[in-house]
Amino acid sequence: MISQIQFLVGLGIALFSVGILGFLTRRNGIIALMCLELMLNGVNLCLVCFSSYHHNAQGSSLVLLIVLVAAAEAALALSLFVSLFRQSGSVELDDFRLLKG
Amino acid sequence: MNESPTILQWILGAITLATGLLVVLGRNPIVNAISLMATLFTTGLLYFSLGAHFVGVVQILIYAGAISVLIVFIVMLLDLRPAHVRVPGRSPTYVIGTICSIVFFVAAILSVLPILKNLGAIPSLGDVGESLGQAPEEISMQLLSKYMIPFQATALLLLAAVMGVVVLGKKNMLSERKGADKP
Numbered sequence: 001m002i003s004q005i006q007f008l009v010g011l012g013i014a015l016f017s018v019g020i021l022g023f024l025t026r027r028n029g030i031i032a033l034m035c036l037e038l039m040l041n042g043v044n045l046c047l048v049c050f051s052s053y054h055h056n057a058q059g060s061s062l063v064l065l066i067v068l069v070a071a072a073e074a075a076l077a078l079s080l081f082v083s084l085f086r087q088s089g090s091v092e093l094d095d096f097r098l099l100k101g
Numbered sequence: 102m103n104e105s106p107t108i109l110q111w112i113l114g115a116i117t118l119a120t121g122l123l124v125v126l127g128r129n130p131i132v133n134a135i136s137l138m139a140t141l142f143t144t145g146l147l148y149f150s151l152g153a154h155f156v157g158v159v160q161i162l163i164y165a166g167a168i169s170v171l172i173v174f175i176v177m178l179l180d181l182r183p184a185h186v187r188v189p190g191r192s193p194t195y196v197i198g199t200i201c202s203i204v205f206f207v208a209a210i211l212s213v214l215p216i217l218k219n220l221g222a223i224p225s226l227g228d229v230g231e232s233l234g235q236a237p238e239e240i241s242m243q244l245l246s247k248y249m250i251p252f253q254a255t256a257l258l259l260l261a262a263v264m265g266v267v268v269l270g271k272k273n274m275l276s277e278r279k280g281a282d283k284p
Contacts, residue, residue, distance in 0.1 A: 007106040017206035022125035024198025057239040072262035
């Protein structure tokens with residue numbers, strides 16, 4: 001029988017790898033952003049689990065910082081996608097290959 | 102010794118994983134965004150079950166309340182429909198991405214879970230079901246003493262993000278300025 005901490009950390013790892021799967025396979029910019037949030041969420045779950053195990057607030061304060069950074073990143077990325085959509089009418093990442101040699 | 106997960110945690114974990122898979126596999130971007138919201142919400146409920154009440158509230162308020170609503174808003178604003186979203190075919194990227202994520206999952210599970218087996222159970226919760234060290238006072242003590250500089254750096258980061266969003270949101274700011282230079 002698996003213990004609680006194994007279950008929760010395993011769930012965090014599973015969320016992270018689902019995020020990797022989506023980030024590498026889906027080519028829509030906004031869906032890639034959602035998968036990024038999913039990966040951050042898996043990491044947060046592991047941090048809260050260990051913080052609760054150790055009776056220590058350090059993991060939870062790190063989670064708060066991660067949530068802040070994720071909010072800033074989501075706002076910036078979404079406004080980037082809006083201005084990209086205004087220019088070219090698409091948010092598919094395959095359409096933006098100007099940097100590819 | 103090894104406290105097994107409660108039934109509530111099994112149910113919440115199953116919902117989290119299922120909706121997380123739906124984020125990746127769904128064809129309709131609205132479905133992806135709504136299931137992302139469900140994933141973030143059930144993760145917040147898992148934090149509550151761990152006794153981390155404050156972090157759970159923050160997760161539900163900021164992640165499930167603000168960020169995912171912003172994503173739904175943008176999906177609706179850009180009017181993304183299933184027809185516009187290209188389906189990943191049997192391209193090499195698709196196969197390599199799938200293999201990479203499965204390899205990462207198996208490797209991480211095999212390397213981490215045996216180590217965690219030696220840890221004891223998560224200590225029992227206090228009177229109000231809150232784990233020790235998860236109260237807002239203790240988290241803010243950490244943030245304002247040990248993590249003071251990262252905490253202040255997030256203020257700068259938020260300021261930079263707000264300025265960036267304003268600049269990006271202004272329509273053709275750069276081209277107007279370029280046009281003003283011309284005689």
